[in-house]
Amino acid sequence: MKILFLGDIVGRSGRDAFVERVPGLRQQLGLDLVVVNGENASHGFGLSPDMARAFLAAGADVITLGNHAWDRRELIPYLSEEPRVIRPINFPPGTPGLGAVVVEVAGGRRALVINAMGRLFMDPLDDPFRAVQAELQKHRLGQTVHAAILDVHAEATSEKQAFGHSFDGLVSLVVGTHTHVPTADHQILPGGTAYQTDVGMCGDYDSVIGMQKGGAALRFWRKMPGERLAPAEGEATLCGIYVETDDATGLALRIAPMRQGGRLSQILP
Numbered sequence: 001m002k003i004l005f006l007g008d009i010v011g012r013s014g015r016d017a018f019v020e021r022v023p024g025l026r027q028q029l030g031l032d033l034v035v036v037n038g039e040n041a042s043h044g045f046g047l048s049p050d051m052a053r054a055f056l057a058a059g060a061d062v063i064t065l066g067n068h069a070w071d072r073r074e075l076i077p078y079l080s081e082e083p084r085v086i087r088p089i090n091f092p093p094g095t096p097g098l099g100a101v102v103v104e105v106a107g108g109r110r111a112l113v114i115n116a117m118g119r120l121f122m123d124p125l126d127d128p129f130r131a132v133q134a135e136l137q138k139h140r141l142g143q144t145v146h147a148a149i150l151d152v153h154a155e156a157t158s159e160k161q162a163f164g165h166s167f168d169g170l171v172s173l174v175v176g177t178h179t180h181v182p183t184a185d186h187q188i189l190p191g192g193t194a195y196q197t198d199v200g201m202c203g204d205y206d207s208v209i210g211m212q213k214g215g216a217a218l219r220f221w222r223k224m225p226g227e228r229l230a231p232a233e234g235e236a237t238l239c240g241i242y243v244e245t246d247d248a249t250g251l252a253l254r255i256a257p258m259r260q261g262g263r264l265s266q267i268l269p
């Protein structure tokens with residue numbers, strides 16, 4: 001299966017880049033599955049149902065979320081009608097929406113996508129490791145699902161690496177989101193799972209993690225509430241990771257970074 005996972009869409013520039021480029025990338029790379037993190041799409045905070053619909057129409061198969069899942073409240077009822085938008089699986093029992101979904105792709109193949117949120121330097125939540133383990137017990141990689149993607153929305157590189165090794169051989173890809181800066185450690189782990197600590201954002205990189213640099217930097221100079229942060233508006237770089245998997249095992253055959261548009265160095269798989 002040919003999979004592209006794209007990082008956190010930040011604001012209008014990220015949204016525009018996704019909608020403009022993903023249909024072409026789907027064709028050019030022959031993609032079977034596109035997953036994107038959408039939790040910062042709405043002015044940096046949350047995702048509206050209209051934006052989710054636009055991303056799905058442009059070629060996203062699944063949209064994941066994170067700590068900003070509830071910033072746009074209209075998304076809460078939408079989650080029960082649109083299972084392809086998932087929130088972290090380790091929210092407490094009874095939280096609206098689901099933390100995992102199985103979607104069908106070309107050829108009747110099935111792909112599992114799970115969203116989990118870290119606990120280090122983040123709001124306390126249920127144990128993400130045990131929550132993911134419990135979800136994986138419902139599926140068999142290479143049998144009931146042909147691929148499995150795990151988005152670990154987390155701050156700490158250590159926690160994300162611990163995730164990669166914990167689920168090596170059990171999923172096709174463990175990829176980190178949330179820090180908005182791509183790491184260069186993409187690799188296939190010894191057990192066959194593709195891994196990258198953070199995929200980076202789809203946003204303007206002349207910024208502080210996607211937000212306008214002046215106001216964001218000032219917050220570090222002065223420990224006072226400053227102006228409200230707003231997304232940077234320059235051309236976005238779409239940051240993603242491309243993975244090819246073996247349908248018979250669900251494990252990775254190839255991993256390659258993708259960066260298109262905007263300021264970062266350009267690379268195609």
Ligand code: FE2
Nearest residue numbers: 066067068178
């Ligand atoms: Fe986040």
